[in-house]
Amino acid sequence: MKMKSLAVGLAAAAFAALAQADINVGVIVSATGPAASLGIPEKNTVALLPTTIAGQKINYIVLDDASDTTTAVKNTRKLIAEDKVDVVVGSTITPNSLAMIDVVAEGETPMISMAASSKIVDPANPKVKWVFKTPQNDVQMSTAIVEHMTTHGVKTVAFIGFSDAYGEGWYNEFAKVAEARHLQIVANERYNRADTSVTGQVLKIMSAKPDAVLIAGSGTPAALPQVALMERGYKGKFYQTHGVANNDFLRVVGKNVEGTFLPAGPVLVAAQLPDSNPIKKVALDYVTKYEKAYGKGSVSTFGAHAWDASRLLFDAIPVALKKAKPGSKEFRAALRDAIEGLKNVTLAHGISNMSPTDHLGFDQRARVMVKIENGAWKLQ
Amino acid sequence: MDLQIALLLGQDGIVNGAVYALLALALVLVFAVTRVIFIPQGEFVAFGALTLASFQAGKTPGTLWLLIGMGVAVAAIDSFSAWQSRRPRRILQVVGWNLAYPLLVGAAIRYGAPQEWPLALQVLFAMAVVVPLGPMIYRLAYQPLAEASVLVLLIVSVAIHMALVGLGLLFFGAEGSRTTPFSDASFQLGDLMVNGQSLWVVAASAALIVVLYVFFERTLYGKALRATAINRTGARLMGISTTMAGKLSFLLAVGIGALSGILIAPITTVYYDTGFLIGLKGFVGAIVGGMASYPVAAAGAVLVGLLESFSSFWASAFKEVIVFTMIIPVLVWRSLTTHHVEEDE
Numbered sequence A: 001m002k003m004k005s006l007a008v009g010l011a012a013a014a015f016a017a018l019a020q021a022d023i024n025v026g027v028i029v030s031a032t033g034p035a036a037s038l039g040i041p042e043k044n045t046v047a048l049l050p051t052t053i054a055g056q057k058i059n060y061i062v063l064d065d066a067s068d069t070t071t072a073v074k075n076t077r078k079l080i081a082e083d084k085v086d087v088v089v090g091s092t093i094t095p096n097s098l099a100m101i102d103v104v105a106e107g108e109t110p111m112i113s114m115a116a117s118s119k120i121v122d123p124a125n126p127k128v129k130w131v132f133k134t135p136q137n138d139v140q141m142s143t144a145i146v147e148h149m150t151t152h153g154v155k156t157v158a159f160i161g162f163s164d165a166y167g168e169g170w171y172n173e174f175a176k177v178a179e180a181r182h183l184q185i186v187a188n189e190r191y192n193r194a195d196t197s198v199t200g201q202v203l204k205i206m207s208a209k210p211d212a213v214l215i216a217g218s219g220t221p222a223a224l225p226q227v228a229l230m231e232r233g234y235k236g237k238f239y240q241t242h243g244v245a246n247n248d249f250l251r252v253v254g255k256n257v258e259g260t261f262l263p264a265g266p267v268l269v270a271a272q273l274p275d276s277n278p279i280k281k282v283a284l285d286y287v288t289k290y291e292k293a294y295g296k297g298s299v300s301t302f303g304a305h306a307w308d309a310s311r312l313l314f315d316a317i318p319v320a321l322k323k324a325k326p327g328s329k330e331f332r333a334a335l336r337d338a339i340e341g342l343k344n345v346t347l348a349h350g351i352s353n354m355s356p357t358d359h360l361g362f363d364q365r366a367r368v369m370v371k372i373e374n375g376a377w378k379l380q
Numbered sequence B: 001m002d003l004q005i006a007l008l009l010g011q012d013g014i015v016n017g018a019v020y021a022l023l024a025l026a027l028v029l030v031f032a033v034t035r036v037i038f039i040p041q042g043e044f045v046a047f048g049a050l051t052l053a054s055f056q057a058g059k060t061p062g063t064l065w066l067l068i069g070m071g072v073a074v075a076a077i078d079s080f081s082a083w084q085s086r087r088p089r090r091i092l093q094v095v096g097w098n099l100a101y102p103l104l105v106g107a108a109i110r111y112g113a114p115q116e117w118p119l120a121l122q123v124l125f126a127m128a129v130v131v132p133l134g135p136m137i138y139r140l141a142y143q144p145l146a147e148a149s150v151l152v153l154l155i156v157s158v159a160i161h162m163a164l165v166g167l168g169l170l171f172f173g174a175e176g177s178r179t180t181p182f183s184d185a186s187f188q189l190g191d192l193m194v195n196g197q198s199l200w201v202v203a204a205s206a207a208l209i210v211v212l213y214v215f216f217e218r219t220l221y222g223k224a225l226r227a228t229a230i231n232r233t234g235a236r237l238m239g240i241s242t243t244m245a246g247k248l249s250f251l252l253a254v255g256i257g258a259l260s261g262i263l264i265a266p267i268t269t270v271y272y273d274t275g276f277l278i279g280l281k282g283f284v285g286a287i288v289g290g291m292a293s294y295p296v297a298a299a300g301a302v303l304v305g306l307l308e309s310f311s312s313f314w315a316s317a318f319k320e321v322i323v324f325t326m327i328i329p330v331l332v333w334r335s336l337t338t339h340h341v342e343e344d345e
Helices: A002-018 A036-046 A069-081 A094-106 A126-130 A138-151 A165-180 A199-208 A220-231 A247-257 A266-272 A279-294 A301-321 A329-340 B003-034 B041-056 B062-084 B088-111 B119-130 B133-145 B150-172 B196-218 B220-230 B232-237 B242-264 B274-288 B294-314 B316-325 B327-337
Strands: A023-029 A056-064 A087-090 A111-113 A131-133 A156-162 A184-191 A212-216 A237-240 A261-264 A368-373 A376-379 B186-189 B192-195
Touching: A023 A036, A023 A069, A023 A301, A036 A056, A036 A279, A036 A301, A056 A069, A069 A087, A069 A094, A087 A094, A087 A301, A094 A111, A094 A126, A094 A131, A094 A165, A111 A301, A126 A131, A138 A165, A138 A237, A138 A261, A156 A165, A156 A199, A165 A184, A165 A212, A184 A199, A184 B316, A199 A220, A199 B003, A199 B294, A199 B316, A212 A220, A220 A237, A220 A247, A261 A266, A266 A279, A266 A301, A266 A368, A266 A376, A279 A301, A301 A329, B003 B041, B003 B196, B003 B220, B003 B242, B003 B274, B003 B294, B041 B062, B041 B119, B041 B133, B041 B150, B041 B242, B041 B274, B062 B088, B062 B119, B062 B133, B062 B150, B088 B119, B119 B242, B133 B150, B133 B242, B186 B196, B192 B196, B196 B220, B196 B242, B220 B232, B220 B242, B232 B242, B242 B274, B274 B294, B274 B316, B274 B327, B294 B316, B316 B327
Parallel strands: A023 A056, A023 A087, A087 A111, A111 A131, A156 A184, A156 A212, A212 A237, A237 A261
Antiparallel strands: A261 A368, A368 A376, B186 B192
């Protein structure tokens, strides 16, 4: 009920604003449900975004999709039909973002996703013309892991991941790259994020005797297999994915994660980047603003995807404003063209060079390998 | 698979099964006495564990505000009805339990320093915060509908489950927590390594089952609960208050839930929504027992634990599928062996 009246209030505000031709940005995040640990920092970040760009007032209309695909689609329809948004930012997770593509293509509204999968901006799909994203593709991250493994003498690896789209997506990408690099996957296990025990999976991994274990989970649930493997006396290397890059993960696993490797966006280790790296300034700016508002150590890499989405808009909106007035079909098309034409935009997660075939635009600079040392992230 | 792996899996299954068994008993108890299918049972597992974790992290748990808030609501409603029926002493009692008690617990937590307390005292206070929520929820949500059909009560349960999961996210955030173990000891038993905490889980579950047995067989309140379960109208004619029986069964159920959470929090990470899945597995156990038989429900729950453990070794991606599919043969078997009686509403 509260959500509804809030939404009505926001809608009313949006209509009032329409008269002055402000720019309306619809934001869809998964602030509740299974993806809440990713969606909450994104929602927090939206509150820190600039309220004027190029002299135009920006209205943010934030809706929660409860990590549910149907709700994400419903919210997208609502934002486009009722709130007449000029751009949609969201959603947090891949299944929701994939489902939203049809709706934004039909409504001819640009969308900037904050989810990981490369399928979201797959250039083979004509509807993807309207869709952009800010997080690194999962294939970029799995290549980084495989490279690190092969250069550090790992020959066999065991995989354990979430029994959902995240774990499955990671396994597919990882298996592809691993095969090309002659890395042998000796065990492939799944677990649920709410599981209380992974003894069965851990015993199976132990009996396969891998040189390294890759755990594909996000947030604190990724700690469970690692703690269980340590308790059983596993001595090999541990790899985690960028899904664990928040301080809660370090809090829960404690001393069990020393020496774990993971790929991550540079924002995770912003302070350790060399001064010559242009990303450092943008990333530190975000970290400082976020921690000022929500307390020290509260920042995570996930919120930075929302920040990056707004950086793209910051550069694209002035270009689009020259062609059309906000609130019109022409403006939305101009905005889409402007985002696609962005070159060398420095974001907290990397440097983006958009093109008609690449709606992410990141290169190698968008990821770093990080090692966990003394309970902190250490740039490798 | 060799013998050692089988033993390790068996041990893991029994530890998990012990927790499911406790929850299955609580579900059977609540259903027998009040006809409520208590879906929010699992939430109290998470509340118990996370309240303890908040103490250890030096934070004031959000459940305390829930306790005070619900206490105020219950005190207001009950004092009003006591005032209408002109029973001033009853007002004193109501305000004492629902207003003064939560505030006292709250004051002890705010002005004491729970972070430095010994573990036993932390556990005691975590229970003191969470357990009274049971009777309060009964008073606010179920008591006005006590005579409604099972379906209506089930719908109320789903609503409370949703509300509590949402509150859990608000109170404790999306990320999980672990607590410090009761004991760091570990024992070598042949090839088997047994850690102290899993012994605690099994021992505490067994002890609790014995205590429940004695409670139902030997005490007046226990017998009153059994009488209500067998025949509500008959029990009322004998002077047993069904309201009291309802509150008492919720007190026990929530107590069992919170204690299970506190027991498992050191061996696994607990999230605001962990409880639902654990509760659901307890529910599978309870169904094996036909929502009526305590020993069969407990045995069914241990079976769920073992099945889960072995299937996580053989086919980890299909673990939940295997566990929950177990309901189908059980239901078929039950519908073939038991004579179906139409429930008269």
